[in-house]
Amino acid sequence: xxxxxxxxxxxxxxxxxxxxxxxxxxxxxxxxxxxxxxxxxxxxxxxxxxxxxxxxxxxxxxxxxxxxxxxxxxxxxxxxxxxxxxxxxxxxxxxxxxxxxxxxx
Amino acid sequence: xxxxxxxxxxxxxxxxxxxxxxxxxxxxxxxxxxxxxxxxxxxxxxxxxxxxxxxxxxxxxxxxxxxxxxxxxxxxxxxxxxxxxxxxxxxxxxxxxxxxxxxxxxxxxxxxxxxxxxxxxxxxxxxxxxxxxxxxxxxxxxxxxxxxxxxxxxxxxxxxxxxxxxxxxxxxxxxxxxxxxxxxxxxxxx
Numbered sequence: 237x238x239x240x241x242x243x244x245x246x247x248x249x250x251x252x253x254x255x256x257x258x259x260x261x262x263x264x265x266x267x268x269x270x271x272x273x274x275x276x277x278x279x280x281x282x283x284x285x286x287x288x289x290x291x292x293x294x295x296x297x298x299x300x301x302x303x304x305x306x307x308x309x310x311x312x313x314x315x316x317x318x319x320x321x322x323x324x325x326x327x328x329x330x331x332x333x334x335x336x337x338x339x340x341x
Numbered sequence: 342x343x344x345x346x347x348x349x350x351x352x353x354x355x356x357x358x359x360x361x362x363x364x365x366x367x368x369x370x371x372x373x374x375x376x377x378x379x380x381x382x383x384x385x386x387x388x389x390x391x392x393x394x395x396x397x398x399x400x401x402x403x404x405x406x407x408x409x410x411x412x413x414x415x416x417x418x419x420x421x422x423x424x425x426x427x428x429x430x431x432x433x434x435x436x437x438x439x440x441x442x443x444x445x446x447x448x449x450x451x452x453x454x455x456x457x458x459x460x461x462x463x464x465x466x467x468x469x470x471x472x473x474x475x476x477x478x479x480x481x482x483x484x485x486x487x488x489x490x491x492x493x494x495x496x497x498x499x500x501x502x503x504x505x506x507x508x509x510x511x512x513x514x515x516x517x518x519x520x521x522x523x524x525x526x527x528x529x530x531x
Contacts, residue, residue, distance in 0.1 A: 306354035308429045312502045315423045 243277040251277065274324045282317045289314065347491055350433045350499040359428065362435025366402045369442045374398040376449050381527050383409055383519045384489055386444055386482075388454055397531060402438065404530075408523040409493065410434045412515035417501030420511055425501050433496030440489045447481045450474055490516075 243252055254270040275283065292298040300310045344351055350358065373380060379389040380401045414430045451474060454461040465471050497515070498508050 304352065306350060306352055306358075306429075306499070308354050308426070308433075308500050308502065309351050311423060312499065315502055319422075 240280060241272075241276060243272055274321050277324050278317065278320060282320065285313060285317060347488075348495040348499070349436065349492075350496050353433075353436065354429045354500060355426070355432050356428060358432035358436040362406075362432065362438060365439045365442055366406065366435065367399075369438075369445050370399045370402055372442070372445050372449075373401075376445070377453055378445055378448050380405055380441060380445075382523050383516065384441075384486055386441070386448055388451070393531070400530065401527060402441070404526050405519075405523050406435055406438060408526065409515060409519035412518045412522075413497050413501070413512070416511040416515055417497070417503065420507055421501045421503055423502035429500035430497070433500045434493065437492035437496040438489065440485050440492065444482060444485045444489075447478065447485065450478055 244250070245252055252272065254272060256265055256267040257270070258265045275286065278286070288302065289296075289299055292302065296307060296310050296314065300307045303310060353361065369380070372378075374395055377389055377391065377393070379385075379387050379393070379398070381387055381389075383405050385405075410431050413434060414425075414427055417425045417430060452464070452471070454464065465475075493516075494508075494512050497512050498504060501508075503511065
């Protein structure tokens with residue numbers, strides 16, 4: 237089982253950064269201060285949704301069929317993820333919709 | 342089960358919901374025509390006078406439904422951050438009316454009174470069972486009304502991607518507009 241990637245500090249809930257990376261083959265270690273990309277900071281379910289969405293060629297209709305959910309339900313899920321991504325990228329705008337304009341899909 | 346009862350729109354929307362909703366509306370209208378009950382408002386159900394033309398029974402639910410769909414779609418377009426589709430608002434709103442079928446079936450418990458208050462009061466005085474039937478009918482119609490409104494709200498919330506106070510007040514406003522609009526249009530037609 238893969239461990240869940242923590243992205244928030246369990247003590248103060250601030251975003252966590254990557255301090256070191258290691259090569260699984262030769263054990264080389266790289267240390268530094270690397271920020272996690274916004275996609276990696278999403279919940280596992282949200283990341284899985286994005287992967288499925290890309291694999292479905294960005295078709296919400298196809299996603300709805302695969303997930304056996306209605307089109308607006310899947311569209312709402314995507315819009316919620318977009319809002320969360322925008323909040324991660326612009327934490328100062330927390331609480332706003334995060335969707336600048338209506339999307340056409 | 343709870344989701345299917347109160348929020349089937351999570352699984353069904355768009356054209357499928359529209360066809361299903363229109364089919365149930367048609368069956369409801371046929372029962373209304375046979376029992377002379379009128380759906381003369383968004384969630385209204387009343388007894389009508391004899392001799393009303395048959396087409397009225399089929400026009401009424403369509404007007405009720407469209408009068409709600411239009412303000413919901415306009416509010417949805419104005420307040421939603423999502424790109425909402427008319428077919429979703431129309432389809433889910435049509436399907437949300439399915440408890441009206443049960444309301445009409447339950448209402449057949451009451452004998453027909455040709456919309457005459459005097460006749461109805463005389464029947465109440467002469468038949469004590471009628472009061473019991475009236476109480477029973479009210480007890481059955483109240484939860485059916487709550488169920489219908491809950492379905493209509495969830496249909497709007499899903500199809501327009503609105504939640505919280507914004508969804509609640511825009512739904513209430515749409516509902517009031519629809520109730521007035523449907524009454525006026527039906528009054529003009531009939």
